[in-house]
Amino acid sequence: AQKITQTQPGMFVQEKEAVTLDCTYDTSDPSYGLFWYKQPSSGEMIFLIYQGSYDQQNATEGRYSLNFQKARKSANLVISASQLGDSAMYFCAMSTSGTYKYIFGTGTRLKVLA
Amino acid sequence: SQTIHQWPATLVQPVGSPLSLECTVEGTSNPNLYWYRQAAGRGLQLLFYSVGIGQISSEVPQNLSASRPQDRQFILSSKKLLLSDSGFYLCAWISGAGVYTGELFFGEGSRLTVL
Numbered sequence: 381a382q383k384i385t386q387t388q389p390g391m392f393v394q395e396k397e398a399v400t401l402d403c404t405y406d407t408s409d410p411s412y413g414l415f416w417y418k419q420p421s422s423g424e425m426i427f428l429i430y431q432g433s434y435d436q437q438n439a440t441e442g443r444y445s446l447n448f449q450k451a452r453k454s455a456n457l458v459i460s461a462s463q464l465g466d467s468a469m470y471f472c473a474m475s476t477s478g479t480y481k482y483i484f485g486t487g488t489r490l491k492v493l494a
Numbered sequence: 495s496q497t498i499h500q501w502p503a504t505l506v507q508p509v510g511s512p513l514s515l516e517c518t519v520e521g522t523s524n525p526n527l528y529w530y531r532q533a534a535g536r537g538l539q540l541l542f543y544s545v546g547i548g549q550i551s552s553e554v555p556q557n558l559s560a561s562r563p564q565d566r567q568f569i570l571s572s573k574k575l576l577l578s579d580s581g582f583y584l585c586a587w588i589s590g591a592g593v594y595t596g597e598l599f600f601g602e603g604s605r606l607t608v609l
Contacts, residue, residue, distance in 0.1 A: 424603075
């Protein structure tokens with residue numbers, strides 16, 4: 381069975397500092413994708429970054445990077461140089477080639493402090 | 495370009511009343527379609543997904559049902575709402591070819607309050 385776990389319900393970070401949001405996953409399918417989404421208070425879902433299970437290098441998109449540790453089944457999101465606009469809910473997600481499910485974790489609410 | 499619309503945006507319903515939320519996708523064909531529910535301050539719970547017309551997979555049997563009468567139309571229904579059905583409902587789509595490598599595209603969401 382597929383599972384995504386986010387153990388940090390809430391996090392605080394000082395503006396301009398880096399922050400790591402944790403995500404662990406479980407699947408027996410060798411082909412899968414890992415994703416991070418941001419949900420501001422408006423409710424819209426914003427795609428941030430994708431990591432494929434066969435990718436050798438960690439994905440990066442601007443200030444976002446995904447720390448992919450396959451053996452540990454972790455896919456942590458790192459946000460560098462936090463900005464006030466980064467305050468939002470962040471979701472880790474996974475989809476596998478064997479099913480058409482696209483599942484999400486419980487989310488981490490990030491608050492950036494001025 | 496592809497777009498996704500869902501409606502209504504907000505609704506307040508009494509316990510025991512029926513529900514119908516509708517979602518349509520434009521600009522693509524044979525998408526994979528998904529319904530999620532987000533309880534207040536909580537994560538996204540996958541309710542149903544569909545890979546084709548009339549094909550529905552259920553993750554949460556309870557008192558909700560879904561239907562896909564047309565390729566780009568996905569409907570979430572209930573015959574009798576419960577208080578626990580309150581939440582933010584999101585419809586999403588992805589190309590079937592890129593289901594585990596691609597981004598999900600979400601609708602604007604429907605906020606349901608059951609009283």
